[in-house]
Amino acid sequence: MKTAxxxxxxxxALVMTYAVTGALTDADVKGGALVxxxxxxxxxxxxxxPIAIGAGALxxxxxxxxxxxxxxxxLLASLAVTVVAVPLVLARGRAADNxxxxxxxxxxxxxxxxAVIWAAVAVAAVRSRRHR
Amino acid sequence: xxxxxxxxxxxxxxxxxxxxxxxxxxxxxxxxxxxxxxxxFDSKLRSPRLTSLLGAALGVAFTICFVTGLISHFIQHPPFxxxxxxxxxxxxxxxxxxxxxxxxxxxxxLGAKLWSVYPRLFGWxxxxxxVHAIERASIAVLVAAALFQLVxxxxxxxxxxxxxxxxxxxxxxxxxxxxxxxxxTHIGVKLPIIRPAxxxxxxxxxxxGTLSRRGLxxxxxxxxxxxxxxxxxxxxAPLAPVAVLAxxxxxxxxxxxxxxxxxxxxxxxxxxFDPAYRLTVIGPSRTESLTxxxxxxxxxxxxxxxxxxxxxxxxxxxxxxxxxxxxxALAGVDPDDVEAYVESLETRGRYRATTVPPxxxxxxxxxxxxxxxxxxxxxxxxxxxxxxxxxxxGVLQTKxxxxxxxxxxx
Numbered sequence: 001m002k003t004a005x006x007x008x009x010x011x012x013a014l015v016m017t018y019a020v021t022g023a024l025t026d027a028d029v030k031g032g033a034l035v036x037x038x039x040x041x042x043x044x045x046x047x048x049x050p051i052a053i054g055a056g057a058l059x060x061x062x063x064x065x066x067x068x069x070x071x072x073x074x075l076l077a078s079l080a081v082t083v084v085a086v087p088l089v090l091a092r093g094r095a096a097d098n099x100x101x102x103x104x105x106x107x108x109x110x111x112x113x114x115a116v117i118w119a120a121v122a123v124a125a126v127r128s129r130r131h132r
Numbered sequence: 133x134x135x136x137x138x139x140x141x142x143x144x145x146x147x148x149x150x151x152x153x154x155x156x157x158x159x160x161x162x163x164x165x166x167x168x169x170x171x172x173f174d175s176k177l178r179s180p181r182l183t184s185l186l187g188a189a190l191g192v193a194f195t196i197c198f199v200t201g202l203i204s205h206f207i208q209h210p211p212f213x214x215x216x217x218x219x220x221x222x223x224x225x226x227x228x229x230x231x232x233x234x235x236x237x238x239x240x241x242l243g244a245k246l247w248s249v250y251p252r253l254f255g256w257x258x259x260x261x262x263v264h265a266i267e268r269a270s271i272a273v274l275v276a277a278a279l280f281q282l283v284x285x286x287x288x289x290x291x292x293x294x295x296x297x298x299x300x301x302x303x304x305x306x307x308x309x310x311x312x313x314x315x316x317t318h319i320g321v322k323l324p325i326i327r328p329a330x331x332x333x334x335x336x337x338x339x340x341g342t343l344s345r346r347g348l349x350x351x352x353x354x355x356x357x358x359x360x361x362x363x364x365x366x367x368x369a370p371l372a373p374v375a376v377l378a379x380x381x382x383x384x385x386x387x388x389x390x391x392x393x394x395x396x397x398x399x400x401x402x403x404x405f406d407p408a409y410r411l412t413v414i415g416p417s418r419t420e421s422l423t424x425x426x427x428x429x430x431x432x433x434x435x436x437x438x439x440x441x442x443x444x445x446x447x448x449x450x451x452x453x454x455x456x457x458x459x460x461a462l463a464g465v466d467p468d469d470v471e472a473y474v475e476s477l478e479t480r481g482r483y484r485a486t487t488v489p490p491x492x493x494x495x496x497x498x499x500x501x502x503x504x505x506x507x508x509x510x511x512x513x514x515x516x517x518x519x520x521x522x523x524x525x526g527v528l529q530t531k532x533x534x535x536x537x538x539x540x541x542x
Contacts, residue, residue, distance in 0.1 A: 001323060008320025015313030016273065023306035032297025037307070040283050041276040049250055056175075069343040076348075077355035080240035084286060084359050085377050093291025093379075097396045098512070100385030101291060109376030113362050120354065 074121035158257035184329035200231035225440035229367035232444025240355035274314035415463030453501035
């Protein structure tokens, strides 16, 4: 295993070096990419995850034990869909002369996705109570 | 003499290695507060097995995205050893649909994985040795690059470029290599933990009634399923009616095909309708200049081909026009061994011209199309003439074609 480990680590380091030198020598990649790289890391680790963990703790205090797992599952799935949907709902990418770009009502679409998720959660919760 | 030098170098290397692995003094214990406290994260759902399972799934997903993404990059910037066939007609469409669908489905996967290893961000002491600090830095690179890929990808398919202060295609490409390199190193470092975690059974220590490991994995899978169902209809047309979060619908657009760059955005609206429009075909010894009427008088052929975008959407159209190989033959060139440099009326822009490689020039399905769905091309679809070739990215299907230069392939 030791050779496999060493090989993976060395090859990975070489590939990372290729990526960094490539990005530094590419005129299209300005410092903005580095800012974005650090930005997503900080936004996720210092903002998004603490909020999610805090919400999980809150559920632990507010939701009765029997429903807790289902509520957590529903919120997890809802969060995942929301992350994908936010840029579409904000629709900043729309262009006045191109109606084929972002043609749908995404706010409504997100609500429909939530409805599907929470309907599934409700069905699962009811079925689990029956099985007791 | 040489032996002394060698012995000296080896001794220095050993000292260097010892220094890298030497324990660093820990920070004062009074700083160990909040999330750094022992037992600050007490969820019993976290385990090496959960982390390894999520990691394996992410590894597969990122590999799929990497390979399909590289294909798209190589078609647009072909290295000397790369060749891409003209058939099957739908191959590129499938690779890009898979790329975007896999990337979107990775959102809940990455979220769960980062949650499961979050306590390690607050490990104490923060750096046990220099080697440990380097390891932690490489994890930071992996997390940042993985997030970069998913976030930039989502912003791109929504056409929201404001938050990205770089050219998306280049940033996404280099960050892909960064993520894959960091992933390889990560697997190498963690292999002694991954193997037993995946092979030996680990009991689930979560209490009854709380979210179990299976429950979490099932939820992640279901979330990925909802995201996929809500978006993949942008390329898998039968699923379009349920794709409530798809950035495109395959039949939504002029002549039932979506548009990326409009004639207005390309700045060609005036040039399109100029009665002096000519399509110039240039060969090594002859040049032909054709009006729209001349083009319509040449033998017309009809093909059914998709426009397949790197953004993961695709749409099939029925195109009628002149075979590219026939036009090239008009200029006195053998169409079986030639590449064509196709230029647009667009005067500026990265994609104003494309090079059509020999397999595509040769293929009878490659047209300079004059009609879509039986009607003359809409200006946003490339009126008066556009290139349409099988198994090619939409961005390389040049619109508002003005000039074709046939060059020998070698």
